[in-house]
Amino acid sequence: MSQKLVVGNWKMFGSRAMAAELLQLLRDANLPSVVCPPYPYLLMAADLLAGSAVKVGAQDLEYRDEGAYTGEVSGPMLRDVGCSHVIVGHSERRALYGENDALVVEKVRAALRHGLTPVVCVGEHLEQRQRGLAKRVVLDQLNAVINGIGAESFARVLVAYEPVWAIGSGVAATLDDVAEMHVAMRAALRDANCDGVALLYGGSVKPDNAGQLLSLHAVDGVLVGGASLVADSFLRICSAAK
Ligand code: 13P
Numbered sequence: 001m002s003q004k005l006v007v008g009n010w011k012m013f014g015s016r017a018m019a020a021e022l023l024q025l026l027r028d029a030n031l032p033s034v035v036c037p038p039y040p041y042l043l044m045a046a047d048l049l050a051g052s053a054v055k056v057g058a059q060d061l062e063y064r065d066e067g068a069y070t071g072e073v074s075g076p077m078l079r080d081v082g083c084s085h086v087i088v089g090h091s092e093r094r095a096l097y098g099e100n101d102a103l104v105v106e107k108v109r110a111a112l113r114h115g116l117t118p119v120v121c122v123g124e125h126l127e128q129r130q131r132g133l134a135k136r137v138v139l140d141q142l143n144a145v146i147n148g149i150g151a152e153s154f155a156r157v158l159v160a161y162e163p164v165w166a167i168g169s170g171v172a173a174t175l176d177d178v179a180e181m182h183v184a185m186r187a188a189l190r191d192a193n194c195d196g197v198a199l200l201y202g203g204s205v206k207p208d209n210a211g212q213l214l215s216l217h218a219v220d221g222v223l224v225g226g227a228s229l230v231a232d233s234f235l236r237i238c239s240a241a242k
Helices: 016-029 039-049 075-080 091-096 101-113 126-130 134-149 175-191 207-215 231-240
Strands: 005-009 033-036 054-058 085-088 117-122 158-161 199-202 221-224
Touching: 005 085, 005 158, 005 199, 005 231, 016 033, 016 039, 016 231, 033 085, 039 054, 075 101, 085 101, 101 117, 101 134, 117 134, 126 134, 134 175, 158 175, 175 199, 175 207, 207 221, 207 231, 221 231
Parallel strands: 005 033, 005 221, 033 054, 054 085, 085 117, 117 158, 158 199, 199 221
Antiparallel strands: none
16 A cells, blocks of 8 residues: 555644654654644744654645734745645634635635645535535535636645544544545546545544555545644554555
């Protein structure tokens, strides 16, 4: 099996001491992956991980490059501190901060403009799945970005399917559900002439289910939340991705 991608999203967890310890352990293990700590720890992460197989990403970005936007962090700043990746459109941003597809498109555009690889998150809510709308919701979110930036640019994007009901719940989507959604997304990508794009799965990925999820042909990697905060868990998931 070829190397699959593991991205860790720390969300709003950690401290300077915790970050330093975890990042050192990741650097020592040197397994290919991407870690996305909170903004204040990005510079430390990039410095500590420089020259290793572990890359650094942010969890969000502002789409404008600079200006009077109190509290925001831009693409050029993320590049400046050593980020190579940035998560865009995470369901927590969409649900808690009102991010819609139009804003996600602007952010993806900004990331690409500054040489950052966007990890674009898509996923349905439980109630949408129960009403049989899961595929339509996910494909609409995906197509909004493809149509917004064009197929050529979309080739530089990573996509993460994160069913909202599986995030932080401790219960990942079943292998069948993941495979079915990924096959549907792959077909949509093929229709749009951007077949090479990697499709990750996220939502309660743990060391004990990562192997099975990563063994699915349709899954090119995983986006890990809670388990990325514990070195042993994250490293076991990275090992499963080999
Ligand atoms: P958990 O792995 O904690 O379910 O979080 C998934 C996620 O939202 C990653 O972006």
